[in-house]
Amino acid sequence: MSEYFDKVWGSEDIVLYAKDLRVYFSLARSLTEIITFKKARNVRAVDGVDLYLPRNKVTCLVGESGCGKTTLGRTIIGLIKPTTGRIFYKPSKSLGELMESAGLPRKGDYFDITDARGEIYKLLRRELQIVFQDPYGSLNPRMTIKEILEEPLIIHKIGESESERVEMVIKALQDVKLTPPEEFLHLYPFQLSGGQRQRVNIARALILGARIVVADEPVSMLDVSIRAEILKLMLDLKETRDLTYLFITHDLAVASIICDYINIMYLGKIVESGPTDEVIRNPKHPYTQALLIAVPAPDPKGRWHIKEVPIKGEVPSAINIPPGCRFHPRCPYAFDKCTMQEPPYFEVGYKHHSQCWLHEIKK
Amino acid sequence: MPLLEVKGLKTYFFTLRGVVKAVDEVSFTLERGESLAIVGESGSGKSTLGYSLIRLVPPPGRIVEGEILLDGTDITKLPEDRIRREIRWKRISMVFQGALNALNPVKRVGDQIADAILAHENVTKKEALERAGELLKAVGIDPRRINNYPHEFSGGMKQRVVIAMALALNPDIVIADEPTTALDVVVQAQILNLLKKLKQERKMSIILITHDLSLVAELADKVAIMYAGKMVEIGPSDDIYTEPSHPYTKGLMASIPRIGGKKELYWIPGNPPDLRSPPPGCRFHPRCPYAMDICKVKEPPYFKVGNLLTACWLYEGKSKEGG
Numbered sequence: 001m002s003e004y005f006d007k008v009w010g011s012e013d014i015v016l017y018a019k020d021l022r023v024y025f026s027l028a029r030s031l032t033e034i035i036t037f038k039k040a041r042n043v044r045a046v047d048g049v050d051l052y053l054p055r056n057k058v059t060c061l062v063g064e065s066g067c068g069k070t071t072l073g074r075t076i077i078g079l080i081k082p083t084t085g086r087i088f089y090k091p092s093k094s095l096g097e098l099m100e101s102a103g104l105p106r107k108g109d110y111f112d113i114t115d116a117r118g119e120i121y122k123l124l125r126r127e128l129q130i131v132f133q134d135p136y137g138s139l140n141p142r143m144t145i146k147e148i149l150e151e152p153l154i155i156h157k158i159g160e161s162e163s164e165r166v167e168m169v170i171k172a173l174q175d176v177k178l179t180p181p182e183e184f185l186h187l188y189p190f191q192l193s194g195g196q197r198q199r200v201n202i203a204r205a206l207i208l209g210a211r212i213v214v215a216d217e218p219v220s221m222l223d224v225s226i227r228a229e230i231l232k233l234m235l236d237l238k239e240t241r242d243l244t245y246l247f248i249t250h251d252l253a254v255a256s257i258i259c260d261y262i263n264i265m266y267l268g269k270i271v272e273s274g275p276t277d278e279v280i281r282n283p284k285h286p287y288t289q290a291l292l293i294a295v296p297a298p299d300p301k302g303r304w305h306i307k308e309v310p311i312k313g314e315v316p317s318a319i320n321i322p323p324g325c326r327f328h329p330r331c332p333y334a335f336d337k338c339t340m341q342e343p344p345y346f347e348v349g350y351k352h353h354s355q356c357w358l359h360e361i362k363k
Numbered sequence: 364m365p366l367l368e369v370k371g372l373k374t375y376f377f378t379l380r381g382v383v384k385a386v387d388e389v390s391f392t393l394e395r396g397e398s399l400a401i402v403g404e405s406g407s408g409k410s411t412l413g414y415s416l417i418r419l420v421p422p423p424g425r426i427v428e429g430e431i432l433l434d435g436t437d438i439t440k441l442p443e444d445r446i447r448r449e450i451r452w453k454r455i456s457m458v459f460q461g462a463l464n465a466l467n468p469v470k471r472v473g474d475q476i477a478d479a480i481l482a483h484e485n486v487t488k489k490e491a492l493e494r495a496g497e498l499l500k501a502v503g504i505d506p507r508r509i510n511n512y513p514h515e516f517s518g519g520m521k522q523r524v525v526i527a528m529a530l531a532l533n534p535d536i537v538i539a540d541e542p543t544t545a546l547d548v549v550v551q552a553q554i555l556n557l558l559k560k561l562k563q564e565r566k567m568s569i570i571l572i573t574h575d576l577s578l579v580a581e582l583a584d585k586v587a588i589m590y591a592g593k594m595v596e597i598g599p600s601d602d603i604y605t606e607p608s609h610p611y612t613k614g615l616m617a618s619i620p621r622i623g624g625k626k627e628l629y630w631i632p633g634n635p636p637d638l639r640s641p642p643p644g645c646r647f648h649p650r651c652p653y654a655m656d657i658c659k660v661k662e663p664p665y666f667k668v669g670n671l672l673t674a675c676w677l678y679e680g681k682s683k684e685g686g
Contacts, residue, residue, distance in 0.1 A: 064547035193634045194405075223404035224574055228618050228630035235628075250547065253577075253620035257628065280622060294552040296577040298619045300600040303581055306559055309552045314517045 008351060012054035014090070015244050016076065016128075016212055017110070021049045021085035023071050027319065043318045045071040046082070047268030051246075053212060056238065058245040060255040060276070062291075063265035064315055070133075072265070073214040073248045077128035078113060078121065089113045092211065095123050126156060129210035133217040135197035139189040145200055146185040149173070152208050172203040176233060195226040202234065206241065214246045219254070231258055252295050256280045261351075264288045267318055267326045274352030284354040286331050287311070325357065333358055364435055365392040366535060366568055367416075367455075372429035374408075374415045381639040385411040385424065387592040393585075395535065398562055398569040400579040400600070402615070403589030406635055410460065412589070413538045413572045417455050418446050433535075453483055456529040458522075460540040460572075465525050466513040472499075472524050473509025479531040498527040502557055519550035526557065533565070540572040555581050576619050580604060588612050591636050591646040598671030608673040610651045645676065653677055 023046040029038065045068040053059050053076075061069040074080045076087060088110035091099060096111070102120050105112040116124055132138040139148055149169040150162075159165035166185070173181035176199040189197055198218060205213050215234065219227040235258060237243060249255050255262055255276070262279045264272040264287065272285040283289045290311040311330045316322060322329050328338040337357050346359035374386040385408040393399050403409040414420045416431060418438065430437045438450055459465045467475055476498055477491035486494075496506030502523040513521055522542065529537050539558065543551040559582060561567055571582055579586055580600065587597040588611065596609040607613045614631035633650035636642055642649055648658040657676050666678035 064549065195634065223635070224576070225404060225615060225618050225631040226634065228620075228628035229632070232628045232630070251620070252548070253622050256622045257620050257624075257626050291548060292622065294548040295622060296548075296551070296555070296575075296581045298577040298580045298604065298616075298621060300580040300583070300604050303559075303583070303600070306556050307552060307581075308556070309549055311549060314519055314550060315547070 009052065009054065010351075012057065014052050015055045016087065016089045017050070017052045018076060018082075018087045019050055019085055021046055021051070021072070021075060021087070022083045023068070023075050023080060024083045041319055044268050044321055045318055046075060047318075047321065049085075049265075049268070049270050051076065051263065051270070053244050053246055054261065055244050056242055057260040058235075058238065058247050058258055059261045059263065060259035061246065061248045061263050061265055061270075062250065062252055062255050064250060066267075066315055066318060067265045068268040068318065069248045069250075069265050070216055073216055073246055074130070076246060077130060077212065077214050078116065078124060079130070082114065085114070086112050087114045089124075089128075091124075092127060095120075095127060098123065122156070126208040127211045128214075129205035129208070129212070130214040130216060131198070131201050131205050131218045134221055135194050135201060136189075136221070138201055139197055141189055144186050144188055145169075145173070145192075148189075148200060149204055149207055152204065156208055158208070168207065172207045175206065175237065176200070176203045178203070193226075194222050195230060198222060198230050199233065202230075202237070206237065206243075210243065212244045212246070214248065216248045217250070218247075220249070220251065227254075234258075252280075252291060264291070267315060267321055269326060269355065271327065271356070272352075272354045274349060278349050278352045282349065282352075284348045284352070284359065285327075285356050286333055286358070287327050288354075325355075366395045366397075366434065367393040368430075368432040369416070370430040370432070372412070372415060372431065373427045374411050374420055374424055375427050376411075376424040378423055378639075383424075383638045384592045384641065385638060386415060388429070389589075389594045390429075391587055391594065391597055393536065393568050393570065395568055396562065396566040397585060398571060398583050399585045399587060400571040400573065400583035401587050401589060402573060402576060402579055404574055404635055406591075406638065407589040408592040408638070409572045409574075409589050410540055413457065413540050413570065416536075416538060416570070417451050417457050418443070419451070419457075448483070452479060452529075452534065453532045454534055455536045455538065456532070456534040457538040458525055458529045458540065458542050461545065466521060468513050471510050471512055472516070476509075476524070476528050476531055479528055483532055494531070495527075498530055499524070501530065501561075502527045503553075519546055519553060522546060522550075522554055523557065526554075526561075530561070530565075530567075534567070536568045536570060537561075538570040538572065541574075542571070543578065544573075551578075558582060576615060588615070591641050592638055593646055593674065595647065595675070596671055596673045598669075602670045606669060606671075608668040608671050608678065609647075609675050610653050610677070611647050614650075645674070 024042040024044050026040045026042050029040050063069045075082050090109045099111045146169055149172055150165050153159050153165045159168060170181040173184055178184050178199050219230050259276045262276045263270045266287050272288045283292055290309055294309045310332045313330055324340045325338040325343050328334040343355050343357045345353040345355050348354045348359055370390050372386055372389045376383040376385055401409045415426055426439050431439050473492050473495045476495035480491040480494055496509050500506045504523055543554050562569055583600045586600045586603040587594050590611050596612050607616050617629040631650055644660045645658040645663050648654040663674045663676045665672040665674050668678050
């Protein structure tokens with residue numbers, strides 16, 4: 001294991017990684033299907049993914065809707081149980097000792113948290129957190145900001161008294177720059193703007209001392225003029241609190257600005273991954289290339305021009321994933337092999353991998 | 364005479380908690396075959412402006428003042444039945460926001476498009492369905508699919524159906540309210556291409572309502588920037604993108620994330636105001652880095668700055684007052 005890390009990741013300290021992760025959701029069978037003994041069909045939301053999260057870095061998952069990026073994000077931190085595959089985590093020292101004594105399977109510094117349960121699972125929740133996409137739906141409208149932020153403290157039995165907890169809440173509000181914090185304590189979510197609500201969401205994710213934060217499209221529902229402010233806050237917190245982010249987005253432009261590493265997802269697979277600048281400047285997978293062409297450019301000069309995107313149609317359903325390379329029905333370069341055999345990952349640059357048979361030919 | 368001329372339009376919502384001035388004294392013109400983008404953040408009044416143009420402002424909102432001149436006729440004064448017969452859909456149609464849910468799920472798409480035709484023209488059902496097929500073809504869908512139900516289409520295709528429906532009566536103006544928000548980038552690019560083609564081939568005027576300035580650059584000849592119910596700047600898109608004048612437009616332009624651009628994050632501090640009690644003077648002054656004393660008390664008129672009309676006191680004296 002460590003050899004692979006050294007070779008691919010060099011100086012990066014991987015805090016969490018997943019191997020061959022699969023998440024299938026089975027569909028209910030119709031009456032005719034039950035009578036004819038048809039097998040239940042699966043939605044293969046995540047279908048064989050390896051993912052590495054380098055410490056204190058922003059790793060992006062970029063993909064179109066339905067590609068499984070949200071499912072993958074939630075699985076990584078244990079909110080969804082994977083169908084197969086393992087997740088390994090290098091915990092904080094204190095949690096590591098507890099995991100050690102609980103007898104969790106381990107590989108070097110890493111513990112296998114896939115089947116973590118009970119007390120260990122609860123303690124993991126403190127270190128692995130999530131910021132949800134919808135700042136309007138993810139805060140309970142009938143709780144005040146103080147109650148929202150105090151709740152995780154109560155659940156995890158942190159703080160001796162209410163006044164001690166309120167102090168922690170105030171500190172958390174200051175950290176996300178909701179100042180003066182006292183004024184926000186007794187407000188309800190509807191009294192806050194979208195940006196302020198997303199700050200509360202971030203504060204809630206961090207109040208228990210998170211080390212890894214999955215940010216699921218945290219700014220896509222915010223106005224353009226304030227998005228960057230939330231992103232900057234998240235990046236600042238990353239520095240001051242040594243956080244590691246898995247940033248989920250459909251917006252390549254945002255990803256190109258804030259991420260250190262990019263993973264391009266298509267129908268449950270990561271088809272291309274690598275350092276952001278590498279992937280953006282030198283995309284190798286035909287899908288990544290098409291995405292980059294499709295992104296509208298904020299320059300009116302080309303507006304007369306009909307911009308042909310080289311790929312056709314839309315993402316097929318994750319119930320019937322095409323055989324061979326799953327991208328082949330839409331790929332402009334597809335040839336025979338693509339329709340039959342799934343391509344492996346080819347190393348196409350430093351830390352840069354792409355899953356496409358074209359690279360074999362070039363070799 | 365321009366195809367559409369909006370003069371001093373005010374659309375207010377009379378809610379129990381006060382009057383919301385969603386559209387406050389907005390004026391602009393639109394020529395035949397021209398595309399105008401109305402850009403603003405949520406709550407800036409851009410959708411309400413769109414609804415005002417086809418006289419579909421939902422209650423408790425209504426147009427309280429101003430004129431909407433279509434070929435010189437003020438449609439704010441026309442009675443509802445004439446609007447329905449002569450204007451709405453026939454002259455001005457709309458692709459609604461959230462178009463994915465705009466189709467009736469229990470009706471074949473062909474019938475839904477034919478309905479729009481039958482309501483306005485004296486044709487048989489068969490002819491109407493034939494035309495529905497042609498419209499589907501025009502938006503890149505196999506005409507045989509008129510017999511399919513909405514759930515048999517993907518998101519991008521539903522969006523095309525809704526656009527086909529907006530074209531049913533060959534209107535002069537199509538208003539597209541966030542036509543691609545729920546769509547993925549690849550499909551978004553396809554829809555944009557479709558709108559570009561329709562504009563070029565049919566000489567159709569398009570009013571694009573959106574918050575996405577990248578999208579606007581792909582389609583619009585002219586851009587109007589809305590802030591808190593006011594149109595703060597309007598002009599040709601080349602000028603808006605290269606030399607924006609209004610501090611708000613400048614801020615918006617700087618906050619667009621660009622692929623391969625600088626890796627700096629820029630934003631406009633503060634939040635848009637509550638439209639029930641907008642700040643006095645210029646509504647942008649609490650967030651404006653250049654705010655002066657006059658901005659806090661007196662609303663700025665439009666000044667002509669190059670090819671742009673800009674509602675900002677910074678340009679007082681430097682250029683002549685415009686319309």
